[in-house]
Amino acid sequence: MRNLELYVHIPFCIKKCLYCDFLSFPADEDTQNAYVEALLSEIAYYGTKCRDYCVSTVYIGGGTPSWLRETQTERIMEALRRSFSIVRDAEVTIECNPGTVTDRMFFVYRRAGINRVSIGLQSADDAQLKMLGRIHTFDQFLKTFDLARRNGFDNINVDIMNSLPGQTAESFYQTLQQVLRLKPEHISAYSLIIEKGTPFYELYKFDAVKQQAGLQPVELPTENEVYRMTKLTEQLLAEAGYMHYEISNFAKPGFACMHNVGYWRRENYLGFGLGAASLMENIRYTNIRELYPYIEQTKHLREGLWQNENEELPATNLHASAERITRKAQIEEFMFLGLRMMEGISRADFEKAFGVSIEAVYAEVLAKLQGENLLVKRAGRIFLTERGQDVSNYVLAQFLL
């Protein structure tokens, strides 16, 4: 049986955060219920097509999955179990926003087989949370974390964010300390990105350009300050026993997020829901992004062909696009996804996947990056040095063919 990961997208949020460009929006209960029915149809449909796969991870993300009624979440889990062979010790994650989960909800999540919770905190400073347009306070986060623990969740991730307007390494230090006090098993620490189409873009676009150019921004932290925050994260988390296993992710031993690791290793994954992406045997699919057409199409799910530039690909009426990943693009993805992880990539895996040695494709790039002390080859693996991690965007871009 081949390995498969499942992702379920819940595109609903009580209120849009000011920096967010994810596919998420408010919706009333009737709409949420209609969406869940659509998801159940999609799950049942694909279950019949994936008999040769066994599922190692499930990730219910969003949006705010914890805004759904817990009984709806339970129905989604039941449908997944009915339609797919999910291994007994599968990692099953749900994303939660502070203030949206009750004791009963965590209880039902556990009963439904969910064994990992990912809580979006971002900052321990209420003023910063307000500035980001988040719906919760730090205190609400603490209550949510405590409820998850009391309900037996022993694998919890906390999302935090640096590079916020007005943030300094000192204020970020407070967030790190507050989170570490709780001893979560996993911490994701991302930098704020000013994305087009968000209210933050209008507010900070010129600042972001200055920041990237190494000039003095007005409200965003300077590049140097962001670097200090990154180093502070690495140092404090290492001291607290976390392994830095991917550029932005830290885990206690044995608690790396297997769902994301699979994604970086280019495992097959199937995404359900609005705008969800899938990678199945090197074909990348994306679902349609409009809510009502999505709901309608799931009522008449059928196979068809996606007319690409060069060929016709198997698809369904839910797909907005289908694309066969060329060998060249597979090699590029193998490198720049694999090198995001601190363990890097295995030379043997490269040869097995592409039938040639890594040097046959990247001899010059590897020599150059090694010469610049950005990359190391050791014990059959290739990985970034600490300096390489600091300039990972530059290093990863070198692997574009």
Ligand code: SF4
């Ligand atoms: S909670 Fe997450 S998905 Fe929802 S608006 Fe905020 S950042 Fe976006």
